[in-house]
Amino acid sequence: MNLTFHGAAGGQVTGSAYLIETETARVLVDCGLFQGGRPADLLNKAPGGRTAANFDAVVLTHGHLDHTGRLPLLGRAGFTGPIHTTPATVEMAGLILRDAAKVQLQDGERKNRKRQRAGLAPEPPLFESADVERILRQFRPVPYHQPVPVASGIEVTFLEAGHMLGSACLQVRVREGTREQCLVFSGDLGPRGAPILKDAETFHDADAVILESTYGDRDHRPFRETVDEFVEILRRATSEGGRMIVPTFAVGRAQTLTLLLAWVFRKRLVKPFPVFLDSPMAIEAWKIYQRHHELFDEDMLAFLSEGSLQKDLATLRMASTADESKRINDVEGPCLIMAGAGMCNAGRILHHLKAGLWKPNTHVIIVGFQAAGSLGRRLVDGESRVKIHGEVIAVKGTVHTLGGFSAHAGQTDLLAWFSPLAAARPKVFLTHGEDGPRRALAAQLTQRHRLKPVLPGLGETHSL
Ligand SMILES: [Zn+2]
Numbered sequence: 001m002n003l004t005f006h007g008a009a010g011g012q013v014t015g016s017a018y019l020i021e022t023e024t025a026r027v028l029v030d031c032g033l034f035q036g037g038r039p040a041d042l043l044n045k046a047p048g049g050r051t052a053a054n055f056d057a058v059v060l061t062h063g064h065l066d067h068t069g070r071l072p073l074l075g076r077a078g079f080t081g082p083i084h085t086t087p088a089t090v091e092m093a094g095l096i097l098r099d100a101a102k103v104q105l106q107d108g109e110r111k112n113r114k115r116q117r118a119g120l121a122p123e124p125p126l127f128e129s130a131d132v133e134r135i136l137r138q139f140r141p142v143p144y145h146q147p148v149p150v151a152s153g154i155e156v157t158f159l160e161a162g163h164m165l166g167s168a169c170l171q172v173r174v175r176e177g178t179r180e181q182c183l184v185f186s187g188d189l190g191p192r193g194a195p196i197l198k199d200a201e202t203f204h205d206a207d208a209v210i211l212e213s214t215y216g217d218r219d220h221r222p223f224r225e226t227v228d229e230f231v232e233i234l235r236r237a238t239s240e241g242g243r244m245i246v247p248t249f250a251v252g253r254a255q256t257l258t259l260l261l262a263w264v265f266r267k268r269l270v271k272p273f274p275v276f277l278d279s280p281m282a283i284e285a286w287k288i289y290q291r292h293h294e295l296f297d298e299d300m301l302a303f304l305s306e307g308s309l310q311k312d313l314a315t316l317r318m319a320s321t322a323d324e325s326k327r328i329n330d331v332e333g334p335c336l337i338m339a340g341a342g343m344c345n346a347g348r349i350l351h352h353l354k355a356g357l358w359k360p361n362t363h364v365i366i367v368g369f370q371a372a373g374s375l376g377r378r379l380v381d382g383e384s385r386v387k388i389h390g391e392v393i394a395v396k397g398t399v400h401t402l403g404g405f406s407a408h409a410g411q412t413d414l415l416a417w418f419s420p421l422a423a424a425r426p427k428v429f430l431t432h433g434e435d436g437p438r439r440a441l442a443a444q445l446t447q448r449h450r451l452k453p454v455l456p457g458l459g460e461t462h463s464l
Contacts, residue, residue: 001174001181001464003208003429006047007032007070010458011435013214014040014066017047018431019055020183022176025151026051028058029170029185029210033069033100036371043458044070044126046077053078056151060085061187062167063092063251065100072097072127075135084150086158087141088166088292094136095288096251099281101129144168162190162200163407164252165285165292169200181207181464188212188432189409189417194223196256196289198297200409200417206426208464211418211453212408213433216441219410226404227260233363233400234270238334242361242397247349247376249342249368250281252407255289257338257367262312263303276328278319278339278348286318329355342368344375354388362397367405415444427464428453 001022007015007030015034020027031047034040046052052074060083061067071083071093085093108125115122142148147157153175158168170185184206192199203209237244248254258277265272277283293304319325325348328337341347353375356362370376378386379399385392409417418428428445430438430453442453456462 001176002461003183003210003464004461005429005431005456005458007034007043007458008066008212008432009456009460011433011438012458013432013434015043015070016061016067016432017070018185018210019048020154020172020174022153022174025154026055027151027154027172028055028074029172030061030067030187031058031070031074032067033065035066035069041126044073046070046073046079050077053080055079055081056154057081058083059150059156059170059172060089060093061161061170061185062164063089063096064164064188065096067188068093068097069100071135072101072131075131075138076127081138082140082150083135083138084140084142084148084156086144086166086168088288088295089168090139090141090166091288091291092164092166092251092285093139095281095284097132097136098129099250101125101127101132104128147173159201159203160198160295161187162192162194162197163188164190165197165255165289165295167197169203171203183208183210183464184421184426185210186212186417188214188407189414190407191220191223191409192413192416194407196259196296196300198295202417202420204420205424206421207424208427208429209418209421210429210431211414211441213414213430213438213441214408215406215410216414216430216433216437217411218437219412220406221404223404226402229400229402230260230365231264231269233365234264234336237361237363238270238273240361241334242359242363243334243356244336244363244365245349245352245356246336246338246365246367247342247344248279248282248338248340250279250340251285253342253368253405254279254282254338255286256405258286258313258316259300261316261336262309265315266307266312272315273333274331274335275313275316276319276335276337276339277316278325278328278337278352280320282338282340283318283320325351328352343370343377344379350375350388354391354393356397357386358394358396360396364397364399366399366401369406411441411444414441415448418445422449422451425451429462430455
């Protein structure tokens with residue numbers, strides 16, 4: 001059997017795509033988009049090139065764009081086979097891919113206006129809504145824990161990964177003649193003890209493990225401490241009558257924060273204030289969360305059964321349209337606004353920052369990763385003036401950075417997840433991490449288990 005790393009390898013964190021090939025079958029695990037400007041754009045081709053049309057099936061670990069975003073390209077390359085994943089991921093991937101097609105179109109139009117002014121020919125978007133709709137018809141929901149044959153001699157089982165709604169680790173059994181091998185793909189792993197979702201399930205046997213290493217070199221601040229910090233900020237901002245602006249990724253973080261606010265209000269830790277979910281995509285994701293309570297952990301289910309979420313969130317307002325979003329400006333007194341984009345490089349959050357940053361009682365709460373060069377990063381770095389829509393805005397408000405809401409396991413949790421597998425002495429491939437974190441995690445695995453993990457390069461094939 002051959003395993004080829006078509007993404008999330010060679011120090012790349014995005015573009016997850018791993019191809020399993022035997023004499024009789026070809027199955028792709030994930031088909032993610034490379035993200036991060038021009039260099040990433042150049043890598044975005046259908047994994048496997050011309051052979052893509054001949055894949056038997058695709059299996060998805062979860063809905064995030066860096067795990068699903070090249071599926072429309074696979075469709076264009078002629079792939080017509082099934083895409084197996086959990087029922088919640090079918091919904092999440094639909095939401096995320098449809099949004100990605102819209103973003104492609106808008107970005108493309110802006111870039112092409114620039115190209116036109118420079119006398120260059122227009123460039124088509126990477127994919128369009130029609131490509132997304134076509135590929136979504138190939139999705140097949142598979143329940144957790146139920147082994148499903150996906151190609152000749154290949155059977156896959158989905159287990160909880162605790163990373164986002166519907167996320168899964170995969171157990172892949174590959175039979176070639178009389179020989180059977182077991183591959184375990186971690187997918188993206190959530191931190192242990194994080195709220196809402198169940199923790200990642202563990203495995204006890206594997207011939208090969210493909211392990212993510214996003215935070216292979218560090219641990220996050222514990223969730224509990226981050227919640228205390230969050231509540232302190234809410235208290236301070238409400239006593240000052242200030243606005244809280246939370247740039248947030250639409251899927252995952254926004255839902256965690258909404259449920260956290262419900263808990264804060266129910267426990268009367270802070271007097272309820274208006275909360276705005278100012279993102280059509282976050283609103284849709286919230287509805288998907290409400291349809292999948294079976295994926296919640298015991299604490300979350302107990303929380304839901306002990307009181308009325310509707311009552312807790314009586315002050316929650318959803319702003320779908322641009323007009324509803326603009327009207328938030330007229331709200332007086334303390335309020336909290338969640339809007340995208342998560343790194344403040346586009347979207348409705350820019351209007352709220354422009355309207356609020358120059359006021360001393362504004363509190364910007366950063367809850368997610370901010371890439372170098374983004375407006376979010378400049379705020380985190382404490383710049384006193386920033387430019388928004390071409391206008392210079394003074395930063396007089398307070399910027400808070402909360403590290404403990406991450407959806408990824410830190411080093412300790414990655415090692416704990418792997419530990420039950422160590423006795424089986426599997427071959428380990430570290431993916432989905434920059435080289436620093438990958439090497440740090442590899443060193444830990446060598447020290448603790450005397451294993452020599454492989455750090456595969458992009459496009460590399462390994463035989464098993
Ligand atoms: Zn992910």
